[in-house]
Amino acid sequence: MSDETAPPESEYPEAYYEYLARTMGEQQAAWARLSREERETELTLLHLTSDSPDDLALWPPELNGGRLPG
Amino acid sequence: MTTPLGFMKSLTTRLADAGLPFAVTSGMACVFYGLQQTTKDVDIVLPDAGEPRVLDFFEALEREMPRWRVSYRPVFAAPLDRDYMEHGWTSHLSLWDEPNSAEHHLDIFCRPPRVIELERSAENPIFASRHVVAMMKRTNRDRDWPIVGALGWQLKERHPAQALLHLQDPQSLLDVWEVSPSDVRTNAAERRPLLRLLPDTRGVDDLSAWLRLERLLWETVNEERYRLYESAWRTFYRRWRLDDSFEWPTSEAIRAQHERLREAVRRFGLERDPLGAAGREEIYERAACRAIVRADSTRAKLERVRPALQEVLP
Numbered sequence: 153m154s155d156e157t158a159p160p161e162s163e164y165p166e167a168y169y170e171y172l173a174r175t176m177g178e179q180q181a182a183w184a185r186l187s188r189e190e191r192e193t194e195l196t197l198l199h200l201t202s203d204s205p206d207d208l209a210l211w212p213p214e215l216n217g218g219r220l221p222g
Numbered sequence: 223m224t225t226p227l228g229f230m231k232s233l234t235t236r237l238a239d240a241g242l243p244f245a246v247t248s249g250m251a252c253v254f255y256g257l258q259q260t261t262k263d264v265d266i267v268l269p270d271a272g273e274p275r276v277l278d279f280f281e282a283l284e285r286e287m288p289r290w291r292v293s294y295r296p297v298f299a300a301p302l303d304r305d306y307m308e309h310g311w312t313s314h315l316s317l318w319d320e321p322n323s324a325e326h327h328l329d330i331f332c333r334p335p336r337v338i339e340l341e342r343s344a345e346n347p348i349f350a351s352r353h354v355v356a357m358m359k360r361t362n363r364d365r366d367w368p369i370v371g372a373l374g375w376q377l378k379e380r381h382p383a384q385a386l387l388h389l390q391d392p393q394s395l396l397d398v399w400e401v402s403p404s405d406v407r408t409n410a411a412e413r414r415p416l417l418r419l420l421p422d423t424r425g426v427d428d429l430s431a432w433l434r435l436e437r438l439l440w441e442t443v444n445e446e447r448y449r450l451y452e453s454a455w456r457t458f459y460r461r462w463r464l465d466d467s468f469e470w471p472t473s474e475a476i477r478a479q480h481e482r483l484r485e486a487v488r489r490f491g492l493e494r495d496p497l498g499a500a501g502r503e504e505i506y507e508r509a510a511c512r513a514i515v516r517a518d519s520t521r522a523k524l525e526r527v528r529p530a531l532q533e534v535l536p
Binding site: 164167168171172175176179180183184186188191192194195196198199200 | 223225226227228253254256257259260262367368371372375376391394
């Protein structure tokens with residue numbers, strides 16, 4: 153089962169990007185305006201040039217944040 | 223070197239070829255939906271995660287040329303067994319898809335929290351739908367809630383009934399409510415009781431207060447839910463670490479690691495069903511009591527935004 157009835161990625165109204173800027177920050181809102189291909193290219197560059205943190209950060213401190221053997 | 227995006231594509235192609243139903247969710251799905259700029263982990267919903275053929279799949283990766291390496295991660299990695307995965311545990315693996323590859327993290331959900339039915343994106347069915355991602359993002363992490371609201375925004379044109387479930391911006395919520403047919407309103411309000419307050423709301427500030435209370439309830443339920451798994455793992459892991467034979471994870475092949483972990487959970491007692499053992503109603507009630515205190519609110523007010531147990535702890 154799938155969810156949406158309007159498959160192509162569409163432009164969102166300006167209010168959407170204002171909402172993103174307000175809740176996530178200007179940089180995130182600017183990134184969201186890029187096409188999907190451009191976003192993937194940016195993320196790939198980021199992965200190749202920096203060691204961004206793991207997305208999962210709720211491990212018990214005694215277990216070293218989930219990164220190292222306990 | 224394979225990037226996390228390249229790894230995701232490589233892995234999902236193989237999952238599809240193996241006939242294993244799956245959906246990419248969380249961070250990578252948010253990248254797809256234009257809502258998360260940085261993530262490295264690949265999170266997947268794998269409804270068959272506890273079935274033997276999933277372990278067979280990872281073993282097959284180890285036989286590929288060039289060879290993949292597959293390993294459990296050190297913490298919180300419940301065994302890929304039905305007994306655990308069907309009770310809401312997640313399993314966390316590291317994979318290397320070529321000899322000099324970076325370590326890729328794969329987090330596997332069999333029964334993702336708060337998700338009643340696995341829906342896929344109509345744009346690309348390898349991804350979980352916006353609705354599923356929004357349900358999974360109802361955590362106690364502040365950074366997840368703007369994503370819930372933004373997914374609600376994206377659903378306004380695509381699926382207004384689901385948008386009503388997720389919008390966090392009061393004016394947008396009022397706008398969508400205004401134009402929704404009565405059957406859509408009724409059905410959505412069954413799932414999100416806060417919507418019943420909209421006809422009588424005294425404006426966006428009033429609605430903001432109700433939205434904060436509702437969010438606090440979801441956050442607190444997630445805290446209570448997560449704490450049970452965390453506590454179960456800690457108790458088990460502490461016992462296991464005291465054992466002379468403790469070594470985890472090992473450099474063995476994934477099946478040998480799996481057998482080692484299965485033996486450990488048997489010997490040192492990892493609770494299979496933390497939610498069932500604690501009781502869902504009791505967990506929800508404890509969370510409700512805490513949310514009232516944290517919001518400096520009242521039972522009567524909380525009841526007006528409190529979703530059914532099946533919505534928050536299915």
